[in-house]
Amino acid sequence: MKAGVVGLIDGSLDDVSSFHNTFEKDGTEFTHSFQVRNTNHTTGGREVISGQAATQEVEDDTNIHIDPDTGDISVQDEPLKKGKYTDFVLVPDEFVAVGSGRGTFVFDILSYEHSVNGLNRSTIDLNEYAERYYTAENVDPWQVGFYGNVGNAEKGVVYGENVFSDDEIGEVLERSQLNQLGLQFERDGQIIKTTMSESGYVEIYQPSNFESEDYAEFILNDLTSFME
Incomplete structure (x- = not known):
């Protein structure tokens, strides 16, 4: 799983x-x-x-x-x-x-x-999680869902490479609440691609050979401190 x-x-x-x-x-x-x-x-x-x-x-x-x-x-x-x-x-x-x-x-x-x-059911503080991880070396935020922005783009989902650094959408994401976050990064020689939601859903797309204990370890090490 x-x-x-x-x-x-x-x-x-x-x-x-x-x-x-x-x-x-x-x-x-x-x-x-x-x-x-x-x-x-x-x-x-x-x-x-x-x-x-x-x-x-x-x-x-x-x-x-x-x-x-x-x-x-x-x-x-x-x-x-x-x-x-x-x-x-x-x-x-x-x-x-x-x-x-x-x-x-x-x-x-x-x-x-x-x-x-x-x-x-947990909630995940994706703003705090992103603050800690998206600026890290070799971490690529490929999916970001947001809401609560004041302006033309009040809510939405953005896909791409390093979307927080984008000149047009980066500032919007910085001042919005995040409800989806997808990251890709390297750890222990493996490429890990994951997505998660503010409402407690966590999925790992890659690597394909992850077992339940790997999934559990990712949640324990990376996410529980951002959950309530």
């Missing part, structure tokens, strides 16, 4: 194992499941747990009926029990990353099962 929405763990979550549970809500029975598939370690020795999770919930669904004799059409909204699924990567007492926004149900079921004080 090399992409996901990151949720920060507030409290102790250091005894993580597979579980599933069935419960009843408003007369309907639901099941959620959290299954650990692999346990690895970062180069710094931090435990990295990866696996799959699923849950059930009721969603409104539209039922359309066509009368075969008259052709009359009837449309009704009916509750339907559906499932959600996601992959996850977890570093005990630090964070959980899930495959997409639909997978954030994992934060709820872990909080429920482990009585964690808080496990919520």
Whole structure:
């Protein structure tokens, strides 16, 4: 797993194992499941747990009926029990990353099962992160999303090479809030290309051989100090 929405763990979550549970809500029975598939370690020795999770919930669904004799059409909204699924990567007492926004149900079921004080979708201070990293040697900011600028360009996304240094858009980016940031840089002989959002989404495009523990290490070393 090399992409996901990151949720920060507030409290102790250091005894993580597979579980599933069935419960009843408003007369309907639901099941959620959290299954650990692999346990690895970062180069710094931090435990990295990866696996799959699923849950059930009721969603409104539209039922359309066509009368075969008259052709009359009837449309009704009916509750339907559906499932959600996601992959996850977890570093005990630090964070959980899930495959997409639909997978954030994992934060709820872990909080429920482990009585964690808080496990919520993170936000990333991209302005502070960019301030520290985009001026560094061999770092190329190739994507920047911004908002809150006063002027003709109030918000948008800019793509290119070293966009902060551009004569036309550089000043706009400097005085705006950032909500997307893509960087490319070299580390340990590898080219790393990544993108991230203010709302806690982090994806690594390159290298293609990154494993879950590499993804977890990047978040731990580069991003958690800019997250809340």
